[in-house]
Amino acid sequence: EAGVAQSPRYKIIEKRQSVAFWCNPISGHATLYWYQQILGQGPKLLIQFQNNGVVDDSQLPKDRFSAERLKGVDSTLKIQPAKLEDSAVYLCASSRLAGGGRETQYFGPGTRLLVL
Amino acid sequence: QKEVEQNSGPLSVPEGAIASLNCTYSDRGSQSFFWYRQYSGKSPELIMFIYSNGDKEDGRFTAQLNKASQYVSLLIRDSQPSDSATYLCAAIRRVQGAQKLVFGQGTRLTINP
Numbered sequence: 712e713a714g715v716a717q718s719p720r721y722k723i724i725e726k727r728q729s730v731a732f733w734c735n736p737i738s739g740h741a742t743l744y745w746y747q748q749i750l751g752q753g754p755k756l757l758i759q760f761q762n763n764g765v766v767d768d769s770q771l772p773k774d775r776f777s778a779e780r781l782k783g784v785d786s787t788l789k790i791q792p793a794k795l796e797d798s799a800v801y802l803c804a805s806s807r808l809a810g811g812g813r814e815t816q817y818f819g820p821g822t823r824l825l826v827l
Numbered sequence: 828q829k830e831v832e833q834n835s836g837p838l839s840v841p842e843g844a845i846a847s848l849n850c851t852y853s854d855r856g857s858q859s860f861f862w863y864r865q866y867s868g869k870s871p872e873l874i875m876f877i878y879s880n881g882d883k884e885d886g887r888f889t890a891q892l893n894k895a896s897q898y899v900s901l902l903i904r905d906s907q908p909s910d911s912a913t914y915l916c917a918a919i920r921r922v923q924g925a926q927k928l929v930f931g932q933g934t935r936l937t938i939n940p
Contacts, residue, residue, distance in 0.1 A: 744928075751835075753915050753930030754871065767927055802870055806926075815861075816928060818870040 713737065715819030717803050723825045729791040732822045736784070736805030742766075743780055744816060745788050746802040754802055760786060793826045800824070828853050831918050833931035842940050846903040850916030850931055853897065859919040859926075860892060860899045865933065866912045874914075875901065906938045 716735040724730050736743045742761050746754035757776065758768040762783040771778070775794070780786040790797055800821040806814040833850050840846040852860075859878050863871035877883045877890040877899065889902040899918075903910055913933040920927045 751932070753831075753917075753932045755930070756927060759927065814926060815873055815876070818872070821870050 715803055715805055715817055717801075717819040717822055719822055720820060721823045721825075723827065724793055725827050726795055727792040728826075729789065730793055730824065731787050731789045732801050732803075732824075734786045734788070734803030734819060736786075736803070737817055740805035740807050740817075741783070742806045742808065742814070743786050744804040744806075745778055745786070746804065748800045748802055748821070750799070757788070790824075793824075795826050798824055798826045829931070830854055830920075830929045831916055831931040833914075833916050833934045835932055836935040837937055838934055839937045839939060840906050842906055842908060842938055844906055846906045846910065846936055846938070848901040848903075848914050848916070848934050848936065850899040850901075851897055852899065852918045852929075854918065854920055854929075855894075855897065857918040857920055857929075860890070861917040861919075861928070862888075862890060862899075862901045863915040863917060863930075864912045865915055871915055903936075908938045908940055911936060911938045 718733050744759050745757045748754040757771045758778045759766045760780040763780050778788045802821045803819040804816040806816045831852050861876045862874045864874050865871045875890045877892045883890045887904045891900045913935045915933045916931040917928045
């Protein structure tokens with residue numbers, strides 16, 4: 712079974728530029744998560760999709776971050792415009808279901824973003 | 828108060844000894860707890876999950892949960908250099924009928940040969 716795929720793996724941009732990340736979850740997984748992990752900290756949930764609907768985006772800075780999951784499969788996360796403090800690893804994860812409370816989340820390799 | 832708290836370490840343990848990692852959580856409604864291991868520059872990978880009070884063993888790993896004290900721990904027996912990593916504790920919170928995984932800041936563990 713293929714794992715969660717993410718691209719690009721690395722991205723360097725200047726502040727105020729835009730950037731987009733792509734995620735392809737494990738086949739059949741209904742729930743997709745985007746996390747931000749700043750160096751030395753645990754991952755922080757930005758947004759959670761169940762199929763193509765948003766379940767939780769309470770910690771997504773909506774003035775600059777947006778995300779979509781068209782057709783309930785792939786997802787993109789966009790930052791526009793980027794700030795220095797957005798430098799982090801952006802992790803995508805997926806799980807089969809979201810309602811049981813005991814579903815294991817599987818993480819992709821992450822995209823390392825550096826904003827200069 | 829952070830929802831999930833861990834000692835950031837670093838924790839240094841000699842090879843072959845028992846490594847003990849601790850975690851506390853603030854939301855009494857949390858029911859499920861996970862331990863993830865994250866090697867430097869890699870993504871988190873699940874080691875164990877625990878839902879019930881008491882101990883759960885899997886090979887060299889034992890997870891312990893005490894809901895009354897809101898405390899979760901991970902013991903690693905016969906520690907190996909390959910166990911050197913950051914260990915993330917996470918708790919599940921229900922948000923609008925769906926699960927939300929809340930992570931601690933992680934504990935960096937070093938096993939010294």
